Amino acid sequence: MSRPTSAIIDLRALRENFILAQKLAPNAKSMPMVKANAYGHGMIEVAHALADCAPAFGVACIEEALALRKANITQPILLLEGPHSADEVGIAEQHGFWLMLENHNQLQAVLSAQLSTAITVWIKLDTGMHRLGFQPEDATYIYQQLSSSPNVAEDIVLATHFACADDLKSNFTDKQLRCFKSAVDNLDGSEHSISLANSAAILGWPSIQDDWQRPGYMLYGASPFSEPHENAEQLQQVMHFQSAIISTRSIKTGESVGYTANWTAQRHSTIATVAVGYGDGYPRHAPNGTPVLINGVKCPLVGRVSMDMITVDITDLNSDIEIGTDVTLWGPGLSVTEVAVHCGTIGYELLTRMPARVPRIYINAK
Ligand SMILES: *Cc1c(COP(=O)(O)O)cnc(C)c1O
Secondary structure (H helix, E strand, O other): OOOOOEEEEEHHHHHHHHHHHHHHOOOOEEOOEOHHHHHOOOHHHHHHHHOOOOOOEEEOOHHHHHHHHHOOOOOOEEEOOOOOOOHHHHHHHHHOEEEEEOOHHHHHHHHHOOOOOOEOEEEEEOOOOOOOOEOHHHHHHHHHHHHOOOOEOOOEEEEOOOOOOOOOOOOHHHHHHHHHHHHHHOOOOOOEEEEOOOHHHHHHOOOOOOOEEOOOHHHHOOOOOOOOOOOHHHOOOOEEEEEEEEEEEEEOOOOEEOHHHOEEOOOOEEEEEEOOOHHHOOOOOOOOOOEEEEOOEEEEEOOOOOOOOEEEEOOOOOOOOOOOOEEEEEEOOEOHHHHHHHOOOOHHHHHHOOOOOOOEEEEOOO
16 A cells, blocks of 8 residues: 555656647757756656657756766756856766856856867847846857857857746737847857747747747646647646545534634535645645546635645535545646646646655656
8 A cells, every 4th residue: 555646747748748849840959848857747757758859958957967967868958057167067068068158157167168079058148038148239249259269069059038928918028039139130140049939939929930949848738828729738738646535524514624724614515635735745825716626526625735635625526435536636637727826826836846755657658
């Protein structure tokens, strides 16, 4: 016997989502983003599942890149925040990591490093997100410095990141595009590639053309949009977060449930206790009414989320419920986005912070 709580990870769904990303921009290369433990899905397993079709992988830091190398991933690996210290430039050379450079310290670290082979660099421009990146007006000067350095390989990639691509009505993306284009147009004649699109841009802004797209969230089968979108509808949710009922009880009108007694039965009610809690990454701030899927029916969470358990109102469930009945927290039939909306967050956070306590069970590994 074991605790019934697990995250089933469907690697075929993952691969099909990656194929969709490629299909939406057939002239671009697609680099899967596997940072933060592949958004909670297991970085090594996800990278292995995509290793025969992905031209490169993207991670946040060198520790993640080294873990992929240790697991025999041989593709180039892009460090999205660039080197965090000068010594990481030498480590990148040694292991075939690519560096997304975004500030002048990083630029100097690359120019002054003692390297025996040239490394691939990307130049990140800040076109309006104002988090990382060089000023667009410095693009020409930075490009020239790098392209004339023996430390830097040919085909530098110019990149930027969109702040609002998930909002299809916003004009912010067009503003960022114009800013990027005017910075990059000044480099005329030079050999370079460009990289723009995250998941929301790949799915929702088909007119955006680039050489490298950087899909993350969509690979895991979740939609970055709050409204239905025809491309997003083709995604298949990769994670099925599931548990089971471990106890049931009937309570009378006026009785409360759980810590702080924050929910009181308005009628004679049946309560099911499920073996999942905030210790498993189920959000503690999930309010009463957050949907939990039991026998295909969305039932309301009632009472506070505990460390190891939640309580669900199953009074209206007509089907047979017993100890051991399966419960879906999110997965097929209940999107992580829907749960996230109830909790005032986004699916990205719920997936990414899933703790190691929840066993990942991999299915459809080719
Ligand atoms: C994480 C990340 C992405 C992927 O974003 P999604 O919204 O998950 O597709 C793309 N580019 C950069 C620079 C990132 O850090």
